[in-house]
Amino acid sequence: MAHLYTAHANVSGGREGHGRTDDGRLDVKLARPGAMGGENVGTNPEQLFAVGYGACFEGALATVARRRKVKLGQTSVISMVSLHSVEDGSFRIEAALDIEVPDVDDDNLVIDLVREADMVCPYSNALRGNVDVAISANGLWVKGPREFGERSA
Known part of the structure; x- marks a missing residue:
């Protein structure tokens, strides 16, 4: 099996935290969806x-x-x-x-x-x-x- 790619990300705070890839191209606030009692202020x-x-x-x-x-x-x-x-x-x-x-x-x-x-x-x-x-x-x-x-x- 030939290795093609590895993605790297750092997540802190779980569902109500923050996630970011090592290259900074994806940088998201994480939040619980409204259906789970969240405020819909981020991505889940x-x-x-x-x-x-x-x-x-x-x-x-x-x-x-x-x-x-x-x-x-x-x-x-x-x-x-x-x-x-x-x-x-x-x-x-x-x-x-x-x-x-x-x-x-x-x-x-x-x-x-x-x-x-x-x-x-x-x-x-x-x-x-x-x-x-x-x-x-x-x-x-x-x-x-x-x-x-x-x-x-």
């Missing part, structure tokens, strides 16, 4: 995770398409990360991705590309077996809980 870890996962997955999709010589056109990913409390006092996250590939007319091809991207994406690989993930593409169910309706190709 779930938002950061959702942005990271969405960006990484879209990059994996572009890689898979390029390898298969498919022109995707403009794509977008709506990513959602939910935090849940568990009866034993621990916490779990769930994730959902809604991928839009409007310039590819073949629904089966889009679903195949998204499934392959799910196997390539490092976030998906880290989550597999640990976090429930639902994925849809162009409104069609791809995997996980059918959070995006019952349509399928």
Whole structure:
């Protein structure tokens, strides 16, 4: 396995603290969301995770398409990360991705590309077996809980 990159960040104060990357490009005030009793005055870890996962997955999709010589056109990913409390006092996250590939007319091809991207994406690989993930593409169910309706190709 070839090492490609390591990100470095310093976080202090937890959910009501501050996070900054070593290069200063990301510098955020962290705050609890209003739904958890916070004042919505900063970014929370779930938002950061959702942005990271969405960006990484879209990059994996572009890689898979390029390898298969498919022109995707403009794509977008709506990513959602939910935090849940568990009866034993621990916490779990769930994730959902809604991928839009409007310039590819073949629904089966889009679903195949998204499934392959799910196997390539490092976030998906880290989550597999640990976090429930639902994925849809162009409104069609791809995997996980059918959070995006019952349509399928």
